[in-house]
Amino acid sequence: MQNKIMYTSVMNIVDDELFGSNERNRVRNTGVFLLDASKKKNTLFFVGKCGGEVRVELTINFEQVSNGDVKVKESAKLFEGISTDTNDLDGTASKSTTIKKNTSKTITFRVRNTAEGGDYADITLQVRNTSIAADDCKNSIKAKAQELGTGFTGSPRTAIDRPVSVRNGKMVGFQKCDIYCSPQTGPHEIHGAIRQKYNAVGGPDNALGLPATDETTTPDGKGKFNHFTGNGSVYWHPTTGPKLVRGGIRGTWARTGWERGQYGYPTSDEIRIDPDKSEWFSDFQNGVIYWANNKSIAPYTAGLDGAKVRGLFEKIFKEKAASQKDLNIESVRIASVSDTGYHFTRSKNRTVTFKISGNYESGVFFIPNPSYTITLKIAFESDTHPNGKVACKLSARLAHWHIHTSGVGHDSLLKGLKKAVLEGFSRPFELGEVPQNSGLLSFKVQQDGGIKLYFTGNTTGRIVALVAQEKLKDL
Structure with missing residues (x-):
């Protein structure tokens, strides 16, 4: 009612x-x-x-x-x-x-x-x-549309007095939203990117079922969500995009605190690894929830923390700048780590911004050496989205750069540094390859600038994670 x-x-x-x-x-x-x-x-x-x-x-x-x-x-x-x-x-x-x-x-x-x-x-x-009455979806939808107002809904695209029959309910489509209704749920709206995701996965014909809530702001105040009758939800965040999470994975995520817990927001829809097995996973900002044999199983991992990634980058930069023989490198540090990036299907990885500072030996003892600061934003990527089955090439590439120089003779220093950066980072730096059917689920940049690989929580995943860890140590 x-x-x-x-x-x-x-x-x-x-x-x-x-x-x-x-x-x-x-x-x-x-x-x-x-x-x-x-x-x-x-x-x-x-x-x-x-x-x-x-x-x-x-x-x-x-x-x-x-x-x-x-x-x-x-x-x-x-x-x-x-x-x-x-x-x-x-x-x-x-x-x-x-x-x-x-x-x-x-x-x-x-x-x-x-x-x-x-x-x-x-x-x-x-x-x-x-x-x-609970079964009077026509008047329920009309009342809901009146509550929302035409500024929110836009004009109806289907007759508001003749709701369209959908699986387990009724629907009226508007320019800016859709309103669904059933005797069990009452009327609820979906709009924006969540509406696009819902329609992309099949709408009410998907296992999600009908919306059980309106679009609602998350408790952390940053995202939006709709819950659905089929034990599933679509969550949206400005740096992830709309993502579907459901079933046992959703239950595990809920028990750990939803978006305010250890995993953050989902960065992929639920992905089924093998159609013949009950084996799924969902990628999140800060981890992976892997589901097999009707339970949540911790994935195996390999990785380098932020300090080791910083050291690896310093080693790479010195190799790339070796042609600048009189270049003094005083510090290499991680200046910032971005948030994940918006995408409709699979959110983009975080990027890591490094700052290198130092000076250049001018050769003139009474003139202070010109100094420099180099800002390099590095994107860590997989050539294909990991799904537990596909082969993946992992790499780091230069996404953005900026160089600032000062002091007497800094113009020639700037010219030399530009040449070193553009030539030295013209190609991505290869981090390694993961063969087909190795159980790789995600390649993720952590909040401290570290990198981590997540593998299935089975024997294959455990073995490949051990091998991957040794290869990362050798970089």
Whole structure:
């Protein structure tokens, strides 16, 4: 059952003046929303100001009752001081009532300044409570569209009075969103990149089923998600793109804290390794969840931490700059590590930015040596997306560079450094190859700038991870 709530709230505020005429203001708010099994309560909050001294804060709580009635409680606070930003609370009032299903009601009460002066606000709330049966998807979708507003939905692309039948429910498509409904879920919208992902994997014909929530902001405030009836979700983040996560992998992710836990956001859809085996994995910003034999199994790994990657890069840079014989390298450090990169299918790896600084021996003892700072952004990549089966070539390439020089004679230094960087990093640096069917699931840059390879949690994955670790040590 859904309750369609149409409301109009009016605050008539009076700022009582000792001298001259009283000042008055009228604040009106109106809207529509739904209460259903997924949202049994709703809270509205309005603020009205008057005369430069009076502020009224109104909170209205609605709660759905099982028989279709709705409980309403209004609470008002009146503040009065030298400005409308005051925290001087001078009066409170509240009123509660129940609105029967399919009826309208007008509720009035007054909040007064009980501490000083004759300031007050007369508050009027008009509510229409329309009960919509759980199986009445036509009116549920219409009410949902009215709640969202045409600015959100755009124009309907299918007849709103004749919802399209889909697997286990109904749907009306709009320019900017789709609204799905079933007796079990009620009406829910999907839009944007999540809508694109949902449609790309088959929409309601996919194992995801119908949306069980509207698009919702994640608890960390950075991403969005829709949950679906088929034990699955689509999560979106501005540096990952929309990704599907479901089943046991989703359960493991949930138990570790969702996006705020150790794994971060998903960076791939759920990937099935072998169609003949119950073996899947999902890639995440900070790890991999591998599922086999109906349980989550820790993947085997090989890698280098950030300090070792920094040392490896210093070794590579010195080899590339060997032609600059009088170049002094004072420091090589990891300046920053980017976030993952947006992609619809498989999020891009983090990039690592290195800074190299030093000076150049000018050969003139009484003139300070010219100095330099080189910024190199390095992308660590696999030529194909690992999926547990394909062969992969792993490499590091120069994605962006910047050189700053200063001091007497720095122009020639700049010219030489540009030549060394552009020639030395013209080709990617090969990190190694992983043969076909070696169980490689992911090649990932860690938050500290380290690199890690994830392999299946079986015998093959364990052996290949050991071999890969030895090869990384030899780089």
